[in-house]
Amino acid sequence: MAAFGRFGSVTLRAVALCALVAVAGCSLTKDDDSVDEPDIPAGQMYNQGLTLMQNGKLKSAAKQFEQVDQQHPYTEWARKALIMTAFTNYRLGNYDETVNSAKRYISLYPSSPDAGYAQYMIGQSYFKQIPEVTRDQDATKKAIAAMQEVVDKYPNSEYVDDAQKAIVVARDQLAGKEMQVGRYYLERKEYPAAINRFKVVVTDYANTRHVEEALYRLTAAYYAMGIVPEAQTAAAVLGHNFPDSQWYKDAYSLLQTGGVSPSENKGSWISRTFRSITG
Incomplete structure (x- = not known):
């Protein structure tokens, strides 16, 4: 997944949590092993976990x-420990x-x-598992859904901006998958099947970088x-929305080989789709 950007707020937030909840004066572990003695106070156990992590x-x-x-369920320390369990596993x-x-x-x-x-x-976690575009994109879809929940359910969260950026990247990945299959x-020369894939890009992912190529490929397939x-x-x-695109130049040249030029049919699904997008 080296091709995807990294969003760093996860680490920063965990560090902030550590600073806020550490308890002065608690004894700390002396080796790599966690302490499972049942009589240790919850706060001390928690601080031992922080020290191990740090x-x-x-x-x-x-x-x-x-x-x-496990040993102090439904306490404030258990709540703090659960979020740190998620972070350390991450x-x-x-x-x-x-x-x-x-x-x-x-x-x-x-x-x-x-x-x-x-x-x-x-x-x-799902974003980090996004595979190469040639593979199944289930993790990509889960990443989008999970990040959308950040945006929808926690609109005042400091993670909304990062979540929105991740959604843009993941949606671009899904569009890339459709393009790969369409090509x-x-x-x-299985043109109807190819058209169906490029149509998905135009209708569902028109705000990604793949839409220009999708319109060219539709030109070629039709x-x-x-x-x-x-x-x-x-x-x-393609020419109206991306006049400087190399894909438009290629589409124009392709049509010229048959003695025709770009000409928009307002009743076409392509034209209707872009009118709905551009308003």
Whole structure:
């Protein structure tokens, strides 16, 4: 997933949590192992987890935070430990565990100030698992859905801006997947199947960088099928919205080989789609 940007607020928020909840005077662990003695006070156990985490012993820290939750359920320390369990697992790359802990946190503490943070970690966990465009994009769809919940349910959260940026990147990925499949069909001259894929890009992902190529590919596919008016419309819409695009120049040249030029049919689905987008 190296091709995707990183959003850094997860780490910053966790550091802030550590600073806010540390308890002065608590004894700390002396080795890598979490402490599972049942009589240790919840605050002390929690601080031991913080110390392990700050010393880079994330696995032990995650285990320690889990024990706080298990041994002192429904306490304020358990609440704090649960969000830190999600964070330490995120740092470890244990994204499924992060999602499970964060979802449990939201379920138990939906009105907590950190609920938006938990939801953001869910989105980030899926975002980090977005695969190459040639593979199944289930994680991409889950990332969009989770980040959209940050925007919709926690509009005042400090993570809204990052969530919106992640949605833009993930939607571009889904459009890229449709283009990849569409090109596959186009190369094999399976024109109706190719058109269906490019149509999805135009109707659902018109605000991504792939829409210009999608309109060109529609021009090519319709022209190859002999449906010249639709080819002309795709090229005309491309030229109207992206006049300086190389894809428009290619579409124009393609039509010229048959002695026709871009010409928009206002009744075409392509024309109607772009009118609805541009208002």
